[in-house]
Amino acid sequence: MPRIDLPQGTLDLLILRTLALEPQHGWAISERIQQISSDVLRVQQGSLYPALHRLERRGWIKARWGTSENNRRAKYYELTKTGRKQLEVEKDAWDKLTVAVAQVLGTAQG
Amino acid sequence: MFRDLWHRMRAVFRRKLVETELDEELQFHLERQVEKYVQGGLSKEEAWRRARMEFGGVELAKEECRDARGVNFIESVLQDVRYGVRTLGKNPGFTAVAVLTLALGVGANTAVFTVVNGVLLRPMPFPEAERLVLVSLTPRGGPFEWQPGVSDRDYLTFREQDHAFDRIASFTLQATANLTSAGDPVQIPVAYVTTDFFPTLRTNPAIGRGFLAEEEEPGRDSVVVLSNELWKERFGADPGILGKTVRLDGISRSVVGVMPPGFAFPNARVWVPLKIRVDEHNSFTRPVVGRLKPGVTPQQARAELETFAERQPLGPGESKRDRRPQIIPLKDLLVANIRPSLLVFTGAVAFVLLIACANVANLFLARAAGRGHEMALRSTLGAGRGRLVRQLLTESTLLSLAGGACGILIAFWSVPALLALAPAGKVPRMEMIRMDGWVLAYTFGISVITGIVFGLAPAFHATRRDVRETLSHAGRGVTASHERMRGALTVSEIALALVLLTGAGLLLKSFLRLRTVNPGFSPHTVLTITVDLPDSTYRTAAQMRAFHARTLAELARLPGVPASGAVNLLPLGGFLTMGTFQVEGGRRPPGFMVDKPCISPGYFRAMGIQLLRGREFTETDNETAPGVVVVSQSVARTLWTGQDPVGKRISMEDEPKPEDWLTVVGVVDDVRQRGLATGSDPAIYQPYLQISSAFFLSHMTFVVKTASRPESVAAGIRTVLRSVDKNQPISIASMDTLIAATTAELRFQARLLTAFAMVSLVLTIVGIYGVLAYSVAQRTREIGVRMALGAQGADVLGMLLRKALVLTLAGIFLGGASALALTRVLEKFLFEVKPADLSTYAAVAVILTLSALAACYVPARRGMRVDPMVALRYE
Numbered sequence: 005m006p007r008i009d010l011p012q013g014t015l016d017l018l019i020l021r022t023l024a025l026e027p028q029h030g031w032a033i034s035e036r037i038q039q040i041s042s043d044v045l046r047v048q049q050g051s052l053y054p055a056l057h058r059l060e061r062r063g064w065i066k067a068r069w070g071t072s073e074n075n076r077r078a079k080y081y082e083l084t085k086t087g088r089k090q091l092e093v094e095k096d097a098w099d100k101l102t103v104a105v106a107q108v109l110g111t112a113q114g
Numbered sequence: 115m116f117r118d119l120w121h122r123m124r125a126v127f128r129r130k131l132v133e134t135e136l137d138e139e140l141q142f143h144l145e146r147q148v149e150k151y152v153q154g155g156l157s158k159e160e161a162w163r164r165a166r167m168e169f170g171g172v173e174l175a176k177e178e179c180r181d182a183r184g185v186n187f188i189e190s191v192l193q194d195v196r197y198g199v200r201t202l203g204k205n206p207g208f209t210a211v212a213v214l215t216l217a218l219g220v221g222a223n224t225a226v227f228t229v230v231n232g233v234l235l236r237p238m239p240f241p242e243a244e245r246l247v248l249v250s251l252t253p254r255g256g257p258f259e260w261q262p263g264v265s266d267r268d269y270l271t272f273r274e275q276d277h278a279f280d281r282i283a284s285f286t287l288q289a290t291a292n293l294t295s296a297g298d299p300v301q302i303p304v305a306y307v308t309t310d311f312f313p314t315l316r317t318n319p320a321i322g323r324g325f326l327a328e329e330e331e332p333g334r335d336s337v338v339v340l341s342n343e344l345w346k347e348r349f350g351a352d353p354g355i356l357g358k359t360v361r362l363d364g365i366s367r368s369v370v371g372v373m374p375p376g377f378a379f380p381n382a383r384v385w386v387p388l389k390i391r392v393d394e395h396n397s398f399t400r401p402v403v404g405r406l407k408p409g410v411t412p413q414q415a416r417a418e419l420e421t422f423a424e425r426q427p428l429g430p431g432e433s434k435r436d437r438r439p440q441i442i443p444l445k446d447l448l449v450a451n452i453r454p455s456l457l458v459f460t461g462a463v464a465f466v467l468l469i470a471c472a473n474v475a476n477l478f479l480a481r482a483a484g485r486g487h488e489m490a491l492r493s494t495l496g497a498g499r500g501r502l503v504r505q506l507l508t509e510s511t512l513l514s515l516a517g518g519a520c521g522i523l524i525a526f527w528s529v530p531a532l533l534a535l536a537p538a539g540k541v542p543r544m545e546m547i548r549m550d551g552w553v554l555a556y557t558f559g560i561s562v563i564t565g566i567v568f569g570l571a572p573a574f575h576a577t578r579r580d581v582r583e584t585l586s587h588a589g590r591g592v593t594a595s596h597e598r599m600r601g602a603l604t605v606s607e608i609a610l611a612l613v614l615l616t617g618a619g620l621l622l623k624s625f626l627r628l629r630t631v632n633p634g635f636s637p638h639t640v641l642t643i644t645v646d647l648p649d650s651t652y653r654t655a656a657q658m659r660a661f662h663a664r665t666l667a668e669l670a671r672l673p674g675v676p677a678s679g680a681v682n683l684l685p686l687g688g689f690l691t692m693g694t695f696q697v698e699g700g701r702r703p704p705g706f707m708v709d710k711p712c713i714s715p716g717y718f719r720a721m722g723i724q725l726l727r728g729r730e731f732t733e734t735d736n737e738t739a740p741g742v743v744v745v746s747q748s749v750a751r752t753l754w755t756g757q758d759p760v761g762k763r764i765s766m767e768d769e770p771k772p773e774d775w776l777t778v779v780g781v782v783d784d785v786r787q788r789g790l791a792t793g794s795d796p797a798i799y800q801p802y803l804q805i806s807s808a809f810f811l812s813h814m815t816f817v818v819k820t821a822s823r824p825e826s827v828a829a830g831i832r833t834v835l836r837s838v839d840k841n842q843p844i845s846i847a848s849m850d851t852l853i854a855a856t857t858a859e860l861r862f863q864a865r866l867l868t869a870f871a872m873v874s875l876v877l878t879i880v881g882i883y884g885v886l887a888y889s890v891a892q893r894t895r896e897i898g899v900r901m902a903l904g905a906q907g908a909d910v911l912g913m914l915l916r917k918a919l920v921l922t923l924a925g926i927f928l929g930g931a932s933a934l935a936l937t938r939v940l941e942k943f944l945f946e947v948k949p950a951d952l953s954t955y956a957a958v959a960v961i962l963t964l965s966a967l968a969a970c971y972v973p974a975r976r977g978m979r980v981d982p983m984v985a986l987r988y989e
Contacts, residue, residue: 029142053178054179078142
């Protein structure tokens with residue numbers, strides 16, 4: 005199955021959603037996004053980290069160093085309170101957008 | 115907000131830690147990915163390869179992370195600065211030339227701005243000076259139009275009625291008085307001011323007090339306020355000065371105050387109370403300063419003044435349109451005359467800076483070609499284009515800041531030189547000129563802007579090249595667009611230099627023309643001594659005539675003086691009395707007015723004014739003899755065309771009685787009275803011995819023709835004057851100096867603009883040289899091939915000359931067109947030269963072309979000596 009690249013701006017939403025389950029390090033986030041999306045979405049791994057740093061600076065996620073599943077030091081990210089709110093806001097916006105786009109497409113077909 | 119700041123600070127100050135963490139984080143990711151692939155059955159090498167490929171550029175990701183943290187900006191600027199300093203340090207020659215060029219440009223701008231800031235921009239040194247304005251209600255189109263003022267009559271009425279001003283005050287400009295009680299007699303500038311003057315300016319004397327309201331009344335008005343500088347120079351800063359007596363024009367006045375240091379408004383050294391009274395016949399017009407009430411705008415004040423002007427009764431022959439109500443910033447009283455000159459200089463010096471910018475941009479372009487490899491490498495390693503542009507801009511800004519720092523030094527030295535060049539007494543507010551924070555801020559500002567202006571184009575250019583191509587060519591490839599850009603820069607340089615050279619040429623030509631004007635007299639070896647006889651000592655015309663007669667007799671007896679005389683209004687002396695007269699049996703053409711000097715016998719000979727017909731005055735033309743006059747040639751021609759003027763009669767009275775008729779006894783050459791540039795003025799001379807009005811006798815200039823060395827006679831002249839009246843201040847000036855003073859302004863403008871033009875010419879030559887030398891260096895191989903194929907040195911020379919000529923001609927056409935548009939601003943400074951003067955343009959074009967060819971010399975020689983073998987092997 006061909007993978008599709010992430011639309012602009014949706015990476016933040018996916019990261020927040022992934023971290024809503026449990027704190028994770030960068031590699032696991034990218035793995036998780038791919039697994040959940042059944043390997044359809046491809047996250048350009050190089051662009052994941054700038055996004056994480058950006059979210060951290062905005063205060064939506066915070067980072068701490070922990071021990072990974074293979075006993076290595078790894079940087080774990082977790083959602084903050086404001087990040088949780090932000091996730092709701094972005095999810096809402098996303099839902100509205102997809103509904104709207106679907107409607108437009110549906111109308112155009114009919 | 116705080117978190118954001120904390121993140122930024124952490125990244126700046128704990129840079130190492132943040133960087134290590136970033137490294138570790140990314141490393142962990144890659145290793146984890148490799149692990150996954152190895153578990154999936156890949157070899158270790160294959161796993162690493164795939165992991166890296168999927169990840170993309172690690173350096174790029176790091177860079178983006180730094181950006182994302184938002185700390186990257188400060189961090190990378192610091193990094194750029196460090197890197198820039200290192201790069202510039204590695205090319206000391208390049209750096210030195212660039213810094214020097216910029217220092218010249220920025221320095222010249224800083225110097226001119228220092229003067230502009232002091233003279234035009236800095237506020238008047240009074241509290242809330244922005245609320246001080248001049249009130250002016252002058253007649254439109256009259257001889258006094260340029261001088262803001264209000265007639266005494268209007269002043270008194272307006273002061274009663276106005277609502278816009280807290281206070282208003284009237285004062286005199288340019289009055290002088292003889293100070294006789296402190297050391298040698300000296301003539302000093304004095305301001306007669308109404309008693310509201312100091313309160314209006316809200317400036318009180320530092321010692322003592324200002325004037326009381328009743329001190330304008332006669333009998334109580336013998337008081338004076340001194341300037342701090344005069345108090346120090348003439349009274350040794352005497353702490354007990356208050357109450358002491360000072361003699362001004364022979365009148366004793368008691369000192370009531372000493373102003374704070376630096377207070378000299380309006381260019382005075384002492385202030386004396388002025389009583390405004392309305393006289394039936396004459397009405398003085400004086401400047402009036404007002405302090406606007408809080409909340410009143412100058413526009414509202416103007417509206418009030420307009421209403422006032424409309425309500426005023428009109429004088430005979432006056433119409434409403436004749437009056438011009440104006441509210442003018444106070445500073446304009448002092449600086450209105452010099453503003454146009456200063457603005458021209460500011461414009462000219464900006465051109466110099468632009469040329470410097472073009473030059474340094476060219477240098478940068480040349481260097482960028484050599485750095486193509488470096489740029490390509492950095493961009494492959496993940497540096498974005500914006501990052502590279504910023505790096506190059508940081509370097510150019512560093513350079514321009516260094517140039518600016520040197521420029522401040524240059525300005526520091528050149529401001530005094532600039533002021534020394536300026537005509538004495540023609541630069542107002544000189545005491546305000548200094549390098550203050552504004553000047554430094556200005557220099558900093560133009561340095562940064564300069565750095566960006568000359569750095570931007572080369573920066574984009576250098577980072578535009580195709581990475582792969584450059585890398586494979588090992589950075590030696592040069593694009594045609596690169597060379598086009600350098601050509602364009604050089605053309606604009608030439609055009610800018612041409613505009614400056616043309617401006618300087620036009621002014622220079624005007625100055626030379628003005629110098630060759632025949633003033634109608636011969637000024638060489640003539641000394642002048644001007645006296646102002648105070649009313650208090652010389653009460654009658656007879657007393658004044660006695661002073662003049664004694665002085666003249668004594669001067670005539672001096673050795674080495676072939677001729678001497680006296681005149682009340684010296685030609686080019688800055689005074690003019692134009693008047694009407696009646697012609698016996700004829701009619702004076704309407705509007706024909708004449709200058710009416712009173713002279714002594716011998717004046718024409720002393721001044722070398724040619725007697726064309728009849729005779730000059732003699733000692734016997736005195737008050738008992740019949741009235742006589744000598745007319746100038748243009749008067750004779752205008753009144754009695756084709757007739758002998760000698761024997762004709764005129765009168766200075768409007769309705770002459772029989773004894774008022776004066777007989778013409780001689781005709782002399784016309785003299786330029788007002789200025790060399792303004793043409794000859796018709797004059798009717800009268801013998802001073804027949805003048806009965808003290809007004810025409812109190813101010814007198816003695817002119818002494820000396821046989822050989824004027825300075826040997828000067829001592830004798832002093833002795834004579836001291837023996838006649840020991841209280842007279844004596845200042846001797848040669849007529850040559852006085853004439854030079856009238857052309858000093860034009861000479862100053864011409865010199866300064868020439869200096870700017872020369873700097874720009876040198877920079878332009880350097881620029882042309884740079885382009886050609888670069889072009890030769892780049893084409894070494896091409897030249898080598900051509901020579902190997904049989905081309906001669908002359909062909910190479912021809913190729914370079916063609917290139918130089920194309921650039922120069924393009925610059926000349928572009929510059930010529932701009933000069934035609936821009937030199938129009940010089941029009942009012944020019945004398946008998948049109949702004950579109952063809953010969954000036956031609957001369958400038960020739961100078962530029964020759965300079966361009968000269969700039970070809972070194973590169974051409976280098977090109978002609980290219981050894982084909984070496985050149986080919988080089989590639």
